[in-house]
Amino acid sequence: MPLKSLTINGFKSFADKTKIDFTSGITGIVGPNGSGKSNITEAIRWVMGEQSAKSLRGDKMVDVIFAGSATRPQMNRAEVILDFDNRNKELKTTQDEVIICRRLFRNGDTEFLINNKACRLRDITELFMDSGMGKQSFSIISQGRVEAIFNSKPVERRSIIEESAGVSLFKQKKQQAENK
Ligand code: ATP
Numbered sequence: 001m002p003l004k005s006l007t008i009n010g011f012k013s014f015a016d017k018t019k020i021d022f023t024s025g026i027t028g029i030v031g032p033n034g035s036g037k038s039n040i041t042e043a044i045r046w047v048m049g050e051q052s053a054k055s056l057r058g059d060k061m062v063d064v065i066f067a068g069s070a071t072r073p074q075m076n077r078a079e080v081i082l083d084f085d086n087r088n089k090e091l092k093t094t095q096d097e098v099i100i101c102r103r104l105f106r107n108g109d110t111e112f113l114i115n116n117k118a119c120r121l122r123d124i125t126e127l128f129m130d131s132g133m134g135k136q137s138f139s140i141i142s143q144g145r146v147e148a149i150f151n152s153k154p155v156e157r158r159s160i161i162e163e164s165a166g167v168s169l170f171k172q173k174k175q176q177a178e179n180k
């Protein structure tokens, strides 16, 4: 499921709309300390549904919105758009291209979109579940994550294995059905 592009606008240090096109092969992002490399991976996790402000190195979710600098005022909206090539149908939809978008406004309003249509956070989470991608999958390995897996309790480790084996979506659906 190749990534086509990532567009960041008003998220963390990205006050200017920034589009990264991913060509085939490996993309490396280099830059000095504090230039925003980690913010890019956080933008990817955020648009895929990350709900923990702490894991995005903030206190509250609005902390992801550009907070202003010496030369620029703060912004009122963060937007991240991630574009996937889904011709191989690894994402759970029949569409060949999947564009997900998340917006957060300073008043707390939030929007999720799949292919320009408003959706729920749950629709985004389900899209990635068992795909090997997603906010907590192994496709994104942040600093400290390897140690965390080694040090996790058996139950936590089991959920990691279930996600990679592709059974968590069915578990969640079963749970939802039982709760109805
Ligand atoms: P390193 O090489 O040290 O890991 P990095 O390239 O990963 O650095 P990041 O951690 O992505 O850098 O970026 C940190 C920068 O982002 C800091 O300068 C911080 O002030 C800025 N930043 C974080 N959140 C916001 C925000 N909401 N508004 C403006 N700037 C922000």
Ligand code: MG
Pocket (backbone or CB within 6 Å): 037, 038, 039
């Ligand atoms: Mg970093």
